[in-house]
Amino acid sequence: MSTAILTGPPVPGSPLDGDLRSLGFDVRTASGAAEAGQLLAAAPAAERVALVDTRFVGHLHALRLALTDPRFPAAAVPGALTAQPEARAALTRAVATVADGGPVAPTAGGDPLAGGAAAPQQASAATLAPCDPLADQVAAALDAEGTAVQRPELGSLVAAVPADSAAREQAEAAVAAVDDEAVRLRSAVKARDGFFTTFCISPYSRYLARWCARRGLTPNQVTTASLLTALIAAACAATGTRGGYVAAGVLLLFSFVLDCTDGQLARYSLRYSTMGAWLDATFDRAKEYAYYAGLALGAARSGDDVWALALGAMVLQTCRHVVDFSFNEANVDATAATATGKTVVGTPTAALSSKLDSVGWTVWVRRMIVLPIGERWAMVAVLTALTTPRIVFYALLVGCAFAACYTTAGRVLRSVTRKVNRTDRAAQALADLADSGPLAEGVAALLRRPARRLPGVLPFVVASAGGAALVATASFAPPGGPWPVVAALVYVLTSGLAVARPLRGALDWLVPPVFRAAEYGTVLVLAARSEVNGALPAAFGLVAAVAYHHYDTVYRIRGGTGAPPRWLVRTVGGHEGRALLVTVLAALLVTRGTTFPLALTVLAVAVALVVLLESIRFWVSSGAPAVHDEGEPA
Numbered sequence: 289m290s291t292a293i294l295t296g297p298p299v300p301g302s303p304l305d306g307d308l309r310s311l312g313f314d315v316r317t318a319s320g321a322a323e324a325g326q327l328l329a330a331a332p333a334a335e336r337v338a339l340v341d342t343r344f345v346g347h348l349h350a351l352r353l354a355l356t357d358p359r360f361p362a363a364a365v366p367g368a369l370t371a372q373p374e375a376r377a378a379l380t381r382a383v384a385t386v387a388d389g390g391p392v393a394p395t396a397g398g399d400p401l402a403g404g405a406a407a408p409q410q411a412s413a414a415t416l417a418p419c420d421p422l423a424d425q426v427a428a429a430l431d432a433e434g435t436a437v438q439r440p441e442l443g444s445l446v447a448a449v450p451a452d453s454a455a456r457e458q459a460e461a462a463v464a465a466v467d468d469e470a471v472r473l474r475s476a477v478k479a480r481d482g483f484f485t486t487f488c489i490s491p492y493s494r495y496l497a498r499w500c501a502r503r504g505l506t507p508n509q510v511t512t513a514s515l516l517t518a519l520i521a522a523a524c525a526a527t528g529t530r531g532g533y534v535a536a537g538v539l540l541l542f543s544f545v546l547d548c549t550d551g552q553l554a555r556y557s558l559r560y561s562t563m564g565a566w567l568d569a570t571f572d573r574a575k576e577y578a579y580y581a582g583l584a585l586g587a588a589r590s591g592d593d594v595w596a597l598a599l600g601a602m603v604l605q606t607c608r609h610v611v612d613f614s615f616n617e618a619n620v621d622a623t624a625a626t627a628t629g630k631t632v633v634g635t636p637t638a639a640l641s642s643k644l645d646s647v648g649w650t651v652w653v654r655r656m657i658v659l660p661i662g663e664r665w666a667m668v669a670v671l672t673a674l675t676t677p678r679i680v681f682y683a684l685l686v687g688c689a690f691a692a693c694y695t696t697a698g699r700v701l702r703s704v705t706r707k708v709n710r711t712d713r714a715a716q717a718l719a720d721l722a723d724s725g726p727l728a729e730g731v732a733a734l735l736r737r738p739a740r741r742l743p744g745v746l747p748f749v750v751a752s753a754g755g756a757a758l759v760a761t762a763s764f765a766p767p768g769g770p771w772p773v774v775a776a777l778v779y780v781l782t783s784g785l786a787v788a789r790p791l792r793g794a795l796d797w798l799v800p801p802v803f804r805a806a807e808y809g810t811v812l813v814l815a816a817r818s819e820v821n822g823a824l825p826a827a828f829g830l831v832a833a834v835a836y837h838h839y840d841t842v843y844r845i846r847g848g849t850g851a852p853p854r855w856l857v858r859t860v861g862g863h864e865g866r867a868l869l870v871t872v873l874a875a876l877l878v879t880r881g882t883t884f885p886l887a888l889t890v891l892a893v894a895v896a897l898v899v900l901l902e903s904i905r906f907w908v909s910s911g912a913p914a915v916h917d918e919g920e921p922a
Contacts, residue, residue, distance in 0.1 A: 382429035514546035518575035522582030528589030537673035595824035720851030725862015731784020739788035754782025755806030768878035
């Protein structure tokens with residue numbers, strides 16, 4: 289139970305008390321700032337508290353957005369303010385400031401009926417008039433002392449504190465004119481999504497989300513149901529029968545509906561959590577890659593070995609994601625460099641993109657050709673039901689390869705045509721995504737000083753040369769020979785040189801994807817060329833375990849908690865250490881039949897146990913903020 293403190297003159301017949309109780313608040317009444325401060329001090333320190341003006345008129349969902357969203361320490365709309373435990377001390381000081389009549393900065397004015405989208409206050413300070421809502425005065429005081437107050441975008445929703453009866457009637461009429469529930473449903477849908485999701489899933493999955501909310505189901509429960517459904521779909525595909533393939537396709541689509549529903553349920557009910565963000569992110573990958581394995585098992589029952597294609601699809605998809613993550617981390621807080629004293633504000637590539645955005649249909653075409661999860665799963669589901677696993681994987685490889693080339697080419701063009709200053713945070717994020725182990729770290733420490741005098745494109749060129757040499761040697765040298773081991777030792781040297789200085793160059797964001805492609809590609813090629821029964825399924829498991837570690841790194845960084853601890857990275861060897869180990873195992877064991885698959889399986893299990901245990905411990909116990917995409921504006 290949370291505590292809401294009502295302040296202001298009594299308003300007979302107001303539904304406000306009931307609205308607050310429906311949102312889970314225990315309602316108290318204060319005659320002014322001093323008594324509100326006393327009630328605030330009496331509330332348990334671990335509780336969320338809210339200040340709400342008795343004259344408040346607005347939609348229930350406007351109050352819900354302001355008072356119940358767990359992602360923000362403090363949030364407000366006109367006439368209502370909330371603070372979570374981490375902002376309670378600042379709230380107490382702000383209430384005391386207002387009670388003492390101290391100067392606070394006024395919030396910027398806005399539409400009095402849809403005023404929840406008020407902008408942050410200006411820097412100048414002034415004393416607010418006594419008739420102003422206490423919640424607004426305290427919110428201004430919080431802003432003035434530097435505590436961020438989230439002001440949700442309300443759009444058509446109403447949140448106002450009318451000054452007289454005429455204004456109150458006008459506000460109540462505005463409330464009646466807007467369907468609160470329709471707005472809530474619309475805002476549950478992600479603001480930017482793919483064509484298939486937007487037009488084929490979200491129009492009805494939002495109602496499924498509401499059904500779940502009304503029955504007390506949580507987003508995490510729906511996420512888990514989506515995972516179980518996908519695993520059942522993978523099991524159906526593994527039967528290798530036409531009926532099994534049809535059932536697998538239908539279940540995969542239903543799993544995706546549930547995957548959309550969990551996020552919409554979180555936005556509809558404002559039930560965000562650290563655990564939910566982690567489950568949603570990691571289960572998507574687990575579902576997709578488990579389904580690939582199911583297709584490969586089903587094909588094997590029919591005498592068609594497609595494990596190499598399944599592993600290739602997983603490698604390609606994971607590398608695509610790393611390209612996305614690396615580019616975003618490198619540029620999220622970058623600032624434009626200056627040329628001849630003027631800020632560089634755009635590039636020909638960006639100008640072309642903006643021009644295409646002005647033509648509506650091109651936006652949807654570009655979202656479709658990058659093959660996002662909705663389009664990708666729809667294609668896989670339909671092809672599974674109608675064709676064979678081999679055709680499914682061919683389509684995946686061709687589609688994902690084209691999408692990877694399209695997106696990467698555009699990002700490379702933007703990177704080389706626009707000079708930017710990247711931050712230390714971005715350089716550290718790229719270093720963390722590189723996943724360098726103790727061998728590369730040792731080389732980097734030795735070469736750090738001379739590396740700083742080399743050209744700026746060096747990290748990308750060196751990483752690419754080392755990775756290409758490793759994969760090429762594994763592809764063409766005799767299986768089980770020593771040359772892949774020699775190439776892996778060279779790869780250790782080039783990997784260390786690539787990260788010997790901070791990754792701030794124009795193309796340095798490509799270094800982590802190059803490392804991923806080199807490591808995963810080496811495992812794939814060595815397992816395929818060994819021609820040992822069971823090597824490819826074992827390699828699939830190893831790459832899946834390592835990929836989980838890399839995805840876990842990404843979501844920790846996105847959650848603002850930093851990369852996994854260094855001991856974990858060193859324990860699992862880093863990308864260069866694992867690549868060297870796999871080449872050594874291949875050189876020693878390929879000629880010994882089933883020993884090589886067994887070694888890969890043991891390595892996969894060891895990596896999975898270490899990274900899973902640490903990941904689960906971290907996400908269950910950490911206070912990392914949830915990372916969720918916003919819905920459509922209200």
